Amino acid sequence: MNNERVQQLLQFVQDEPDEPFNVYALAMEYLTENPGQAQHYFEKLLKEYPQYLPTYYHAAQLYADLGDRGKATMYYDFGLQLAHEQGNQKTFDELQRAYRAFQDDDE
Numbered sequence: 001m002n003n004e005r006v007q008q009l010l011q012f013v014q015d016e017p018d019e020p021f022n023v024y025a026l027a028m029e030y031l032t033e034n035p036g037q038a039q040h041y042f043e044k045l046l047k048e049y050p051q052y053l054p055t056y057y058h059a060a061q062l063y064a065d066l067g068d069r070g071k072a073t074m075y076y077d078f079g080l081q082l083a084h085e086q087g088n089q090k091t092f093d094e095l096q097r098a099y100r101a102f103q104d105d106d107e
Contacts, residue, residue, distance in 0.1 A: 001033040020049035028058065035062060046075070053082055057095055064102050072102060 006029055012022040027041035042059040045052055056079025063072040076099040083092035 001029060005029055020045055020052040020055075023049070024052065024054055027055075031058065031062065035066065038062060039066070050078075051082065051086075053079065053086060053088060053091055055079075056082065057091070057098060060095075060102070061098065064105075076102065 006026070009022060009026040009029060012019070013026060016022055023041050023045050027038045027045065030038040030041065039062060042055060042062060045055040046059060049055070056075050060072045060075035060079060063069075063075060076095060079095045080092060080099065083089075083095055
């Protein structure tokens with residue numbers, strides 16, 4: 001994790017509080033080394049910007065990695081529905097592949 005980058009992103013979030021990309025970038029910066037902090041920012045995105053489609057893929061994967069299969073399933077489902085509603089076929093396909101791989105882990 002790049003602490004300088006985190007500080008820069010925190011400043012962006014403060015300067016542009018209505019820009020979901022900044023929160024998303026912050027969550028992604030924390031994802032590998034501090035999943036709990038990444039989870040905090042993904043939850044913020046899901047609550048405050050539920051139409052921000054990129055969140056769902058990574059949030060679902062994070063919850064799968066944390067062992068919360070219920071939330072992972074819920075976010076895959078929400079993401080698929082939102083991608084369909086937004087007509088975003090590429091993201092729909094990516095979410096669907098990830099969801100299938102996730103479901104295959106159960107078998």
